[in-house]
Amino acid sequence: MSSTPYLPLYLWIDGQKLAGGDRAHSEVINPLNGQVLARMPHATADDLQDALSSTARGFKTWRTVPAWQRAAVIERAVAWLRERRQQLESLLTLEVGKPNAEARMEVDLTLDSMTWCAEEAKRIYGRTLEPRLPHGRAVVSHEPIGPVAAFAPWNVPALLTGRKIAAALAAGCSMVIKPSEETPATCLLIAEAFAAAGLPAGVLNVVLGDPDFISRTLLASKIIRKVSFTGPEPVGRQLAKLAAENITPITMELGGHAPVIVCDDADIEAAVAASVSNKFFNAGASCIAPTRFYVQDAVYAQFVSAFVQGAKAIKLGDGFDPETTMGPLANARRLAAMERLISDAVTRGATLETGGYRIDREGYFWAPTVLTNVPEEAEIMNQEPFGPVATISRFEKLEDAIDQANRLPFGLGAYAFTRSLARANLLADRIESGMVGINTYYFGMPEGPFGGVKQSGYGSENGIEGISAYLLTKFVHMV
Incomplete structure (x- = not known):
């Protein structure tokens, strides 16, 4: 303390x-x-x-x-x-x-x-x-x-x-x-x-x-x-x-519900490292936190495995402890929201890869959570969770991933990972968002405008x- x-x-x-x-x-x-x-x-x-x-x-x-x-x-x-x-x-x-x-x-x-x-x-x-x-x-x-x-x-x-x-x-x-x-x-x-x-x-x-x-x-x-x-x-x-x-x-x-498109030519190790740290930064309570991950078939299993391991490695605890990498949620309302959204997703058929529960200790602690196979009609795919939970879905064609990224009426932050300049330009042009990060999650520079589109x-x-x-x-x- x-x-x-x-x-x-x-x-x-x-x-x-x-x-x-x-x-x-x-x-x-x-x-x-x-x-x-x-x-x-x-x-x-x-x-x-x-x-x-x-x-x-x-x-x-x-x-x-x-x-x-x-x-x-x-x-x-x-x-x-x-x-x-x-x-x-x-x-x-x-x-x-x-x-x-x-x-x-x-x-x-x-x-x-x-x-x-x-x-x-x-x-x-x-x-x-x-x-x-x-x-x-x-x-x-x-x-x-x-x-x-x-x-x-x-x-x-x-x-x-x-x-x-x-x-x-x-x-x-x-x-x-x-x-x-x-x-x-x-x-x-x-x-x-x-x-x-x-x-x-x-x-x-x-x-x-x-x-x-x-x-x-x-x-x-x-x-x-x-x-x-x-x-x-x-x-x-x-x-x-x-x-x-x-x-x-x-x-x-x-706020938003930030999508992340991970192409099969991306540097998966770098993409996972950046994604885990940014997803669970501030216990997920960020308006530009990556949440809906769309990963191309060829690298889907590799990405999910590494992401889950990264989530499991997060150390919860007192924010004043230098070894802590994620603190509690800020209030009891977020605990209730995590319980509701994750329960709804699992009930609708999602796979709970890790987490999904409140930590048994004083304070508002929730385990870092990863969901896969989440149906689009689940609440968490349509409502910003504002907490430490990520959903990972797979795609075959890039056009399908872009459609999914643009499906919601939100457009604040969005991200994509690819080593192809042609794909990077296509994604930057086609994703409907006020801010788009290609191979980065960083929007922190004060000289860059911070704002969204749509709702x-x-x-x-x-x-x-x-x-x-x-x-x-x-x-x-x-x-």
Whole structure:
């Protein structure tokens, strides 16, 4: 166990820490052992109105700050977090249960993304058009869209809060952010970094509590000019409906059900090693986690055998133990989901190659699971499992595998393994997904856009597209 204490929890509104009073509270649970980490205060209606008023004032201040000064604030926040990275890593392990090695990776990605946003603030360019009238000036410029309401999930709470905050601030926007009820301290530590970096009060507000109440209140306000959401599709649908009432633009990343096509000319040893580590990374709780493996006949048996052995070699345990390679699931809901999905698949005729059960110990531990011969009508082939379970199917013709990969209404991450350039190009062109990895699972670079198609959402985070999401385009014509 870590010696790092958990943070006291509070609302961060207009530069003030608010807790106690007559606010309702709920418990934050350590998934390793089920113990209570802290009691989290819930924002009241008055708290949310204060946050909205604060973010409106903060926007008026922040939008006038030159880009190079905005970048300097973000860079100071990153430096502050670097000095406390061990604390941030420990919070991630305490709240989510992930091994500390994975927490270090997430912190690295978070700081890289924030740093990139700081640099990109200096490169928000407009353009000048040739005038149609004598002595005219025609200018296209970009300006911040306004106060943002942001909502982040529990699975990678540092990255998904850090990059939302940094991108919005880089563009000149203010933000009210609501982290998951299960991972509030991670977001609060990032907010403290910005306060220490000199961010004016009100530019960043953090509210905690009931997600439905908070989202309805924030999105009903005309103060909010932009929404950023990462989370499950049903919640995204509801937020999109709420945002439509005020015609508020929204960026949504709604998860996926990532297919992996393994061709018979692939480097199977390398494909298996990468697939096992990425499938069970974060206990499978990743929106781009590979889940539906389609393997060509000639290499199917080899791939399955090696993948199962890799799954069996995973060591479950305390995330602070350096030998642990997979921690517990983050909450009891994921245990129930694993039980339901795997039971349904086996009932429908799937073969359970390994795992498929809850580990008999305290905490939310589930054995790494591999299923083969899973019928397409099984729930797990149609619903994102968001847990440590992989399905492996076989195919003969590449066209059939592409059809299966594209069968679902999701398209966030997708992958393929082949040593043929012609096949690689075909797969990159034909797979319907916002991101496609050929012989790699890596989408972590902050300069690359991160987003999906179809029911995986719309808009992107990261890349120049991620900054543009917080900007308006203005055309000025002068004569």
